[in-house]
Structure formats: structure tokens, C-alpha cells
Amino acid sequence: MPQFESESLVLKSYNLAEADRIVVFFTRDHGIVRGVAKGAKRLKSRFGSTLEPFSNVELTYFQKDDRELVSIQHVELNRSLFDSASDPEFLNTLAYVADLLIAFMPPHDPSEKVYRMTKACVEASRDGTPDLASVRLYFELWMLRLGGYLPDWSLCGECGRDLATIENVSLRPDHHLICANCSPPVRLTPIGRGHRRLFHDVQKLSPPEFLRAAGDEREAVLEISSILRRIIAQILGRDLIKPIELAVVS
Numbered sequence: 001m002p003q004f005e006s007e008s009l010v011l012k013s014y015n016l017a018e019a020d021r022i023v024v025f026f027t028r029d030h031g032i033v034r035g036v037a038k039g040a041k042r043l044k045s046r047f048g049s050t051l052e053p054f055s056n057v058e059l060t061y062f063q064k065d066d067r068e069l070v071s072i073q074h075v076e077l078n079r080s081l082f083d084s085a086s087d088p089e090f091l092n093t094l095a096y097v098a099d100l101l102i103a104f105m106p107p108h109d110p111s112e113k114v115y116r117m118t119k120a121c122v123e124a125s126r127d128g129t130p131d132l133a134s135v136r137l138y139f140e141l142w143m144l145r146l147g148g149y150l151p152d153w154s155l156c157g158e159c160g161r162d163l164a165t166i167e168n169v170s171l172r173p174d175h176h177l178i179c180a181n182c183s184p185p186v187r188l189t190p191i192g193r194g195h196r197r198l199f200h201d202v203q204k205l206s207p208p209e210f211l212r213a214a215g216d217e218r219e220a221v222l223e224i225s226s227i228l229r230r231i232i233a234q235i236l237g238r239d240l241i242k243p244i245e246l247a248v249v250s
């Protein structure tokens with residue numbers, strides 16, 4: 001049975017049998033990996049506290065070709081989030097980011113870019129006090145763009161002209177932005193210039209840079225985020241964010 005090792009982020013875990021847990025990791029080298037941690041529920045488990053959400057760990061596992069679940073051998077803690085874990089909005093945001101990653105990243109399909117992005121967002125959320133709405137927006141937009149669900153919002157989806165300097169732009173049901181000339185007579189959702197700048201910034205800036213830049217734009221961040229959440233719910237056929245979390249957001 002081949003053995004694999006990778007730096008990883010723990011995304012979530014749930015109970016399997018009496019003493020075992022299933023743990024979902026985002027590994028740097030192998031993408032999303034689900035594994036069984038035997039005995040993890042026991043008081044004196046060899047995994048200790050390494051399986052807490054968003055712990056940064058060195059993971060060792062065995063994988064049989066025909067099995068979706070890998071066998072977790074060893075988990076060594078690089079960095080825990082334990083010190084930040086008392087803030088409910090922080091925990092809700094990380095749980096939401098984990099759900100987005102699990103929903104949009106195919107299993108065993110590595111993306112070093114998304115891994116580094118996730119790690120940087122977690123670090124930035126923990127070390128400073130960024131607006132966590134910006135963290136959510138960052139992932140919503142990236143997951144949609146990487147999955148090919150969201151077209152380029154810098155050009156009109158109909159005539160192709162550059163929207164950078166155009167004021168009246170609206171969102172078509174197919175998620176394209178279109179200029180006023182191409183707009184049908186029915187009323188569409190208008191998307192302001194500030195909102196489009198955020199869209200651009202998410203894709204051009206590193207997580208810490210974006211979190212700093214979006215700090216003063218809370219209202220626009222929440223508005224664009226709610227549009228993206230609607231698109232995500234359409235794609236997945238369900239809402240990822242729970243009402244209790246929305247209550248924290250608003």
C-alpha cells in the first residue's frame with residue numbers, strides 16, 4: 001500500500017464508529033483527502049489535538065487504489081488555531097471556507113495556489129483583526145472563478161467592451177456583466193464600480209493585501225458576497241451558509 005506525506009490543513013472531522021473519526025484534509029500535494037483516524041475519539045488518542053479544524057499539520061497516510069477513504073497513519077502539528085478558537089465568527093468563517101473548498105475542489109486534485117491562498121487567509125485572520133466578511137468573499141469569488149462558474153467581470157458579456165470606466169452595469173442571470181447599451185428592458189441587478197473593483201482586487205491581490213484593501217469597503221463586500229452566495233447556492237442546489245452564521249454576518 002503506497003504511503004503519502006504532505007503538509008496539510010485539517011478542514012473538518014466527524015464521528016465514524018465508536019472510537020474513530022473521518023477527517024477531511026486539504027493537503028498541499030494531493031488536494032482534498034478524506035481519511036479514517038482510528039481511535040481518534042479515545043481520550044488518550046495518538047492524534048492528540050492535531051485534528052482540530054484548520055490546524056496546520058504534517059500528514060502521513062496510506063492509500064489503497066480502490067478506496068475513497070485513506071488510512072491516516074501519523075499527524076504532526078505544525079501550528080494550531082487553538083488560541084483564536086473562542087471567536088464564533090472566526091470559527092463560522094473557517095467552517096464556511098472549509099465547506100466551500102470541499103464543495104468546489106475535486107478530491108485528490110492538488111492546487112498549490114489554492115492551498116497557499118487558504119493558509120495565508122487563515123494566518124491573516126488569526127494574526128490581525130481583518131473583516132472576516134472579506135475572507136468569505138475572497139473564497140467565494142476564487143472558488144467560482146476557478147470552477148469556471150463566473151465569467152470575467154471586466155468586460156461586457158454581450159459586446160465585449162471594457163467596463164472599467166462605465167458606470168451603469170448590470171448582472172445577467174447567466175452571471176455575465178453587461179453594459180447599459182446591451183441591457184434588456186427587464187430590470188437586472190446593478191453592479192457598481194466599487195463592487196467591480198473588489199472583484200478585480202480579489203484576483204490581483206494576495207490575501208493579506210486584499211484584506212487590508214477591503215477593510216474600508218464593508219458594505220460593498222457584504223453586497224457582493226450575498227450575490228456570490230446566491231450563485232453558489234444555485235450551482236450546489238443548497239445554501240452553504242447557515243442562518244445562524246448569517247445572523248453573525250449582518
Ligand SMILES: [Zn+2]
Nearest residue numbers: 156159179182
Ligand atoms: Zn455591451
